[in-house]
Structure formats: C-alpha cells, structure tokens
Amino acid sequence: MVVDPVARLTDGESVRIARDVLRAGSPGMKLRLADGVEDTARALARHGGRRPVLIGNDRALLRTVRFLHDERDLERTALAVVPVGNGPSVALARSLGLPLDAVAAARTVLRGGTRPLDLLVDDEGDVVLGGLRVERPAPPAAPAPSRQGTVPPGLPLRRLCHTLARTVLPQTAARGGRRPPEASARPEPAAHRLRVEADGALLAGPDRPLAELSVRADQGGGLAEVVARPAGDAAPLRARARRVTVTASGDGFRYRPDADGLAGPAVTRTWTLRPGAWHLVLPPDG
Known part of the structure; x- marks a missing residue:
C-alpha cells in the first residue's frame, strides 16, 4: 500500500480511514508513506x-x-x-468506476474484481487512461485601447469641445442601448486547423476549422471514440477507430491528456488504442 504525499496533505482523515479498513481486512499488507514521485516509483518497483x-x-x-x-x-x-x-482531482477515478468514499474504495480493494481496461498510447510511448482534449488556440490579441477622449494639456478651447463631444456622445448612445462600433468589436474565438485521421480515413481537414477535438478510450469496446466539432453550428463529426492521427501546420497544437498538464506543442501525434492493456480492481458490480 503506497500513500501519495498529496493525499496525506489534502485529506489525511480519508487516508487514515482507508488504511484502517485495509489493515483490518488484510493484516499482512505493508504500508509505504511515499515522500515523493521517486519514492513511489521505488515502492512500485519492489x-x-x-x-x-x-x-x-x-x-x-x-x-x-x-x-x-x-x-x-x-x-x-x-x-x-x-x-x-477533491472532486476535480479524482474525476478520472470516478469515470473509471472507482468509488470515491474512503470506506467503499478500501472495501473494493479487498473484495473487488479485476477488470481489463483499454489504454491509449501515443507515438512517443506516453499513455492516456480516459481521454484527451485538444486545447483551443489562443485568440488573436485584442486591439490596443483607444486613446480617444483624453485631453492633452494645453489643448485649444475649440478642440477641447470637440474632444469632449466625441467622449460623451458614445457613452450616451451606450446608455440608450446602442454601443459604439469600436466597443462592440471583440476578437473572434480561435479555431483549430487540423488534419484528423481515424484508422487512415480522413475525418476532418484543415479546410474545415474545428472548435473542439476529443479522443477517448471507449472502455470495453476495443476502439477509441473521436469527436470533432466544427466551428459554427455544423454537426459534430464522429468516428471509432484503433488508431487516431492529428496533424497541424505552423506551431502545432497542444492537448490535455486525462487530468494531466498541457502537452505539446506537437506538429503531429498518433494515438493507438490497446485493448485490455491494464487491469484495475473495481467493485464486483462495476
């Protein structure tokens, strides 16, 4: 039994409850309070x-x-x-079917059954348990704020009146429900220009910008679920495949696998689904 140090810091009471239940149900279980990532790795290696x-x-x-x-x-x-x-930090565990209550989870360890689960592996050997989402590119920079309405020192009286009129009138129009053209301009949300292939078949091309792209391991189905949502009101493009390749031009794309940090940028990346590549202990009815 390896206890991650973050768990002890965030919810020591749940750690204590789980430890007591596990020790009562399996007296020979060995406990390791890991000090960090390397300590956890050493415990797993042994x-x-x-x-x-x-x-x-x-x-x-x-x-x-x-x-x-x-x-x-x-x-x-x-x-x-x-x-x-907390909720967001264990969302992946919940999606895999693990109970979040400390007592129920510890009892699952003792009485649960082993279930094979699918795994996404990319072309660099990294793994994804649940799914990944391609991050939206950064929107174009907003235009610099206008300096209209500022009154430089020493401005002649006639020019001062014109300046005040240009400042007050747009504000009056806004109060009446109308916005000046420069105030209504906002940067358009950025979209992806990606080439997405599912088992070699083209699902989306760079000529059709995407608002969102996700790839998930459809547990038990032996295939990954790919959803590409075009920009605008077009219907999502869907596919199920063993192998998914995403390619971008320029600076590439960034993606977020599972609950991990942002990865990339990558010009191209291929994910291959490996059915039953790992095994997790789940509740008997899970």
Whole structure:
C-alpha cells in the first residue's frame, strides 16, 4: 500500500480511514508513506508478485500507470486504487468506476474484481487512461485601447469641445442601448486547423476549422471514440477507430491528456488504442 504525499496533505482523515479498513481486512499488507514521485516509483518497483494499492488522486494514478508501463509491468499487474482528493482531482477515478468514499474504495480493494481496461498510447510511448482534449488556440490579441477622449494639456478651447463631444456622445448612445462600433468589436474565438485521421480515413481537414477535438478510450469496446466539432453550428463529426492521427501546420497544437498538464506543442501525434492493456480492481458490480 503506497500513500501519495498529496493525499496525506489534502485529506489525511480519508487516508487514515482507508488504511484502517485495509489493515483490518488484510493484516499482512505493508504500508509505504511515499515522500515523493521517486519514492513511489521505488515502492512500485519492489512490489514483486504482490498487488500494489495506491492511495491518491488522479495524477498519482497516472504516474503509477506510466511507471508500470515504462517498466513493461503494466499488463501483468492488477492495480488497486483508493481515490483521495477533491472532486476535480479524482474525476478520472470516478469515470473509471472507482468509488470515491474512503470506506467503499478500501472495501473494493479487498473484495473487488479485476477488470481489463483499454489504454491509449501515443507515438512517443506516453499513455492516456480516459481521454484527451485538444486545447483551443489562443485568440488573436485584442486591439490596443483607444486613446480617444483624453485631453492633452494645453489643448485649444475649440478642440477641447470637440474632444469632449466625441467622449460623451458614445457613452450616451451606450446608455440608450446602442454601443459604439469600436466597443462592440471583440476578437473572434480561435479555431483549430487540423488534419484528423481515424484508422487512415480522413475525418476532418484543415479546410474545415474545428472548435473542439476529443479522443477517448471507449472502455470495453476495443476502439477509441473521436469527436470533432466544427466551428459554427455544423454537426459534430464522429468516428471509432484503433488508431487516431492529428496533424497541424505552423506551431502545432497542444492537448490535455486525462487530468494531466498541457502537452505539446506537437506538429503531429498518433494515438493507438490497446485493448485490455491494464487491469484495475473495481467493485464486483462495476
């Protein structure tokens, strides 16, 4: 049993409850209070034939799966997890079917069943458990604010009157429900110009800008679910595939895998779905 240090800091009471339930149900269980990422990795490297139990949030779960994947130990290891953290920090665990209550999660570790789950692996060897979302490009910079209405020192009286009129009239129009043209101008939301291929078939091209793109592992289906939403009111483009390739020109694109930080920029990236590539202990009815 490895306790992530963030879990102890954010919710020590849930950690204590889970530890007590696990010790009562499995007296021979060994406890490791990890001091950091490297300490967690050392504990996992020495799990031998024993089932590793992780107490922590989504990021701790991601690091654990990545470590086992890098060590080529993922497919033969059944991982048990007690999620500890606030709502957003354990959203991935919830989506995978893990209970968020400390007692229920600890009992799942003791009495649950092992279920094979699908995994997305990119062309650099990184893994995605649930899904990824391509981030929207930064919008164009807003124009510099107008200096209209400022009165330089020493301005002649006639010019001063004209300046005040240009300042007051637009404000009066705004109070009457009308906005001056320069006030209504806003940068248009940026869109993606990407080439998206699903199993070699073109789903979206750079000639059709996308407002959103997501790729998710459809657990149990053996295929990834791809959703590309064109800019505007067009219907989403959907596909199910084993292999998804996204290509962008210029500076590339950024994407957010699972609950992790922003990745990229990448000019091209391919994700391949590997069915049943890892195993998670879930409730018997999960």
